[in-house]
Amino acid sequence: MRVAVIGATGNVGTAVLDVLGRTSDITSVLGISRRMPDTEAEPYSGCEWRSIDIAAASSQDTAHRDLTEALTGADAVIHLAWLIQPNSDRGLLRRVNVDGTARVAAAVAAAGVPHLVVASSVGAYSPDDSMDKRDEAWPTEGIRSSHYSVDKAAQERVLDDFCADHPEITVTRLRPALIFGAPAASEIQRYFLGTWMPVQLLRAGRLPFLPLPAGLRGVQAVHSTDVARAYVASVLRRRSGAFNICADDVLHPKDLAELLDHGRHIPVPNGAVRAALSMGHSSSLVAADEGWLDMGLNVPLMDNGRARRELGWDPEYSAMDSARELLKGMADGEGAASLPLRPRDPEQPQLRTTDDTSTGHEASDAGGEHSEVDMDLLGLYLSDHLTGATAGAERIERMAADFVDTPVFAALSELAAEIRGEHPYVRHLIGELGLRRRPVAEALSWVGERVGRLKSNGSLLKRSPMTLVFEAELMRSAVIGKLGMWQTLEGNAEALGLDAEQFRGLAQKAEHQREVLDTVHSYARSRAFRRDRAVYDQASGVSPVRGD
Structure with a gap:
């Protein structure tokens, strides 16, 4: 049957x-x-x-x-x-x-x-x-x-x-x-x-x-x-x-x-x-x-x-x-392996060292043994990226919720889950390397993202057709910045005693995320500024925009 x-x-x-x-x-x-x-x-x-x-x-x-x-x-x-x-x-x-x-x-x-x-x-x-x-x-x-x-x-x-x-x-x-x-x-x-x-x-x-x-x-x-x-x-x-x-x-x-x-x-x-x-x-x-x-x-x-x-x-x-x-x-915080049933907290990430271990002490010691790595400067760099990642994770989740009635919803929702899962990885990386976080900056970034939601985009009582275009551009810029971070970490992985392959894989994932946002942006820009097309028209018959 x-x-x-x-x-x-x-x-x-x-x-x-x-x-x-x-x-x-x-x-x-x-x-x-x-x-x-x-x-x-x-x-x-x-x-x-x-x-x-x-x-x-x-x-x-x-x-x-x-x-x-x-x-x-x-x-x-x-x-x-x-x-x-x-x-x-x-x-x-x-x-x-x-x-x-x-x-x-x-x-x-x-x-x-x-x-x-x-x-x-x-x-x-x-x-x-x-x-x-x-x-x-x-x-x-x-x-x-x-x-x-x-x-x-x-x-x-x-x-x-x-x-x-x-x-x-x-x-x-x-x-x-x-x-x-x-x-x-x-x-x-x-x-x-x-x-x-x-x-x-x-x-x-x-x-x-x-x-x-x-x-x-x-x-x-x-x-x-x-x-x-x-x-x-x-x-x-x-x-x-x-x-x-x-x-x-x-x-x-x-x-x-x-x-x-x-x-x-x-x-x-x-x-x-x-x-x-x-x-x-x-x-x-x-x-x-x-x-x-x-x-x-x-x-x-x-x-x-x-x-x-x-x-x-x-x-x-x-x-x-x-x-x-x-x-x-x-x-x-239990859940299952689907987006509706996703657990409250992503799984704790594992940081791979060059010895294929995941102990934070070895990673931190390895970094400290190499004087060519300015750990204070690296800490500032990663903390800035973590601050941006906090706002980015909030933004992409809001985008998925706001555009549930469009063909791009599935792609945005899947992308949001992926980006949210990477956020604790950066936080974990900073902790395992013994670097200092800036929680106040992260909190301000979280608040700033929410205050930014109050912008009108030319329409106070309903969504502007321009909103999806603008949001896709902001997220695409954030993903490109994140790609740079993974590339930087890949280039310095050996000096830090870390496995470069993990960062190479994350960089490839960021490239894919950019491609998804390119597709979302293409859908939005082809409609947002046209009087004969609607961005939020559920009866448009447009095929779903997928992330794969």
Whole structure:
């Protein structure tokens, strides 16, 4: 059986690939995602891959053509692609989440695929303030103040229409509760809390009490592995209709507080919590908006009996165990080898000496033994580059976020992850050589980059067409400067007792980064100053700009 998974690099997609890879009835898997994972890492290595943008920056015709071609020959399609952020761009979210589902369904029909499995959600359900558990017959009109819930309800209507038009195709809808698991820990922090939130402090101590909304009846959750097993069971059993997917236990306020080892909680008026969340989101301190609270307080508790009976599915993890694993994963900054699931902190770099060791003492001693190297001057030089690298890493990550609705997003996002991973390498190099850093300059550079975001580029209320051109030029200059640093280090590596090959490889990587930015700049400059073309026109049908 051949299965295609759309949105295969996220939390659920990664877990689904893992379960599919361990299922004997599955003979081949096609992963489809806008951004490619590390295809040499598990569970991504066992799949074929296609980069397809279903709706963010593609025309309907382009998406239909690419999806139909990719899905032809599949026995089942699992559609998981869904945008959580940016909250502020409702047009983008609606286009990807609702229109994207319609495009996938149309391509499934055109490709002759007999089975479509779609990720719906508990968020699709209409409000309920009781403690009764509801089955799949509960209305799916959503929670009106939650954009996520509104779009999930709209997705259900898309599927209703598709089922009416294509009765020959089996359509399965899974409605999971909150999905927890360690690999998604850093992603959940970014999407709902914010990168600045010091969740690693969970390792050191506990809150004396847990403030919770007074109206919280309980939280249902499911482990990512369990929900993946439900998707695979849906493919194998080919049952139509909706299925609630959740663990058997409900996390009540006392249970949530017990996750912090004490069980003490304080009820806070719902209005006060909502106002605080609204203020935190509007000031960019918290990633989630108040709609997420509204949904959490109002969705019904689900009954998972139909999934047990018809899919042969049973949860292996309790909601409490899943939540504990998530909290530990957030404290440790866990993730996986895809951009959505990237860990909070890049892996600690290893500095290679001429003896092929990675001990800092040998590198520092080697440098000190060669009087021809002015270590003070070298320290100043590398510290200046580290200062620039701090601003550069921030800039490229912001570029990727700002241009999510353009064909260059995937290339910028992959480039941002690569550049962010190099930043600690420079910091590590300075420390291993025993050189002095300038943290004040780094902090000022970080602040300066953010202040620079306030420039108008001739447009105060929306993005200027010139912005992408200008940003690409600034980043290209920064990468060229970094290339010079790697070349300088390569030329002095022997005197420092370091392996020159590592710097040669980094210089080649910088050349590739410049080429990617050249391509981004070419796309932007061909459109920014033309009245007959749009830089931010998702219906342009322009092929995605790749970094490879």
